[in-house]
Amino acid sequence: MRLLVIGGTSFVGRTIVGDALGRGHEITTFNRGLTGKDIDGVEALRGDRSTDEGVQLLAGRSFDAVIDPGGQVPAHVLRTAQAMADSAPFYAFVSTTAVYQAWNTASLDESAATWPGVPDQDGDPADLEKLRVHKRGCELAVEQTYGLDAGLVARAGSIVGPHDNLGQLPWWLTRIAEGGRMIAPGDPGRGLQLIDVRDLSAFVLDQVEAQAGGIHNVVPDGPNTTMGRLLGDCVQATGSDADPVWVDEGFLLSQGVLPWAELPLWIPDVPDTAGFWAVSGASAKAAGLRTRPFGDSVRDTWQWLRSGGEVRTAPGVPPLGLAGEKEQQVLAAWDARLSEGS
Known part of the structure; x- marks a missing residue:
């Protein structure tokens, strides 16, 4: 497949790029070149999706799917999705279980109430106080542009593994x-309840390859x-x-x-x-999520x-x-x- 990965140089994005190359896919990354080096073997495009001019470099290019592993500003994700809507039939966005409003119930599933989000809201990606609201807005940007048949929203839990940028x-x-x-x-x-970045990556790529949309809590099921x-x-x-x-x-x-x-x-x-470490992962498990022993992640x-x-x-x-x-x-x-x- 020809895949466009937004970012692709740090932790989740880096892991997805490496995994995708290992599967034989052709990868183009789109980033500002500020966070880290692109992995050898990709076509690296330099651009800033915070402005309309910044995404013009993507015009005229076609891909089988877009993978957006780190978007934190809804307006940026919306701009990217709209720019690619006619040239990439599938959009995968890595979100977070932090979008849920309450954590007092175990087995919280994808139908639980989320924080209100605005798909065209702008803001500072470093403003982590608004992360949960902004991530929900990013989800809505994908849903508004692609729908959930052609859009994947992967709500990851706490992520661990090599190349960790959370610490x-x-x-x-x-x-x-x-x-x-x-x-x-x-x-x-x-x-x-912790998810290894490599298991998250494998799940996202599996769904992209199958062009399988929907919303999933990408966490171990318990x-x-x-x-x-x-x-x-x-x-x-x-x-x-x-x-x-x-x-x-x-x-x-x-x-x-x-x-x-x-x-x-x-x-x-x-x-x-009470439910913080007991989110339901049943949907992702049914869709094929496989998780490794946690001791392997530590080692x-x-x-x-x-x-x-x-x-x-x-x-x-x-x-x-x-x-x-x-x-x-x-x-x-x-x-x-x-x-x-x-």
Whole structure:
């Protein structure tokens, strides 16, 4: 197939391009050339889809499908989709499960209420405060232009794997590799639901090859690891002597430790987030999603880091992770609390 990939140089897009080339497809990428290098073997076009003039380079070119793995501004996605509507019969967009409004129910499926979005809304792609609304607007841009028969909306969950530009799993791997006593949040049995970028890529390409549209939550159909197993897999992959100290969630919050931002992938187990790690993946599974053992994702991500891989977050995105000094202060306070209770 002749495929146009928007971006294609970072994490999800890079993985899709590499996978597609391996399948024998002819790939053209369209990007500004700012995020990273294009993979060898693609035709690289330089353009900026934030303006009408920026997409003119695509005029007169035909493709079997467009794959848009990173769009965050609805107006940009709408402009791209409209520019390609007559020259590419299928459009695949990688969205996020963050478009759902509520997380208090397990088995949240594609029919659940989403945040309101506007398909022609403009904005700053670095404004992550509006990500959930903007991503829904991007979905609507695809639906408005292509419909769901010729448009795929792949709502990915939390993504891990080699070439990670989010930094969640890499932070845990790097911290655990340092060794010593370290904070482990809450209940080690707390289930997590994470998708390997390579499994996401394979699913998207399978649907593109079949020209199969629709909306899917691209997540394992149920938690595929736990916080305890995640840290254990990190210890095993790194060969570290790290000693995780499981600290009560309420205590962490009382000490000002920020879920997700300071301890990546930690979402407190409270009623409002009861369904955060229990999104229904039944639709994607029925459509052919295959997921690898989570331990493989941990091992391969560590190998990528060891081979020189570096997390390169988007401009304006604050770094993840708990500062070492703060971690030691919280551990000391936890030790004191345990001593008082003994």
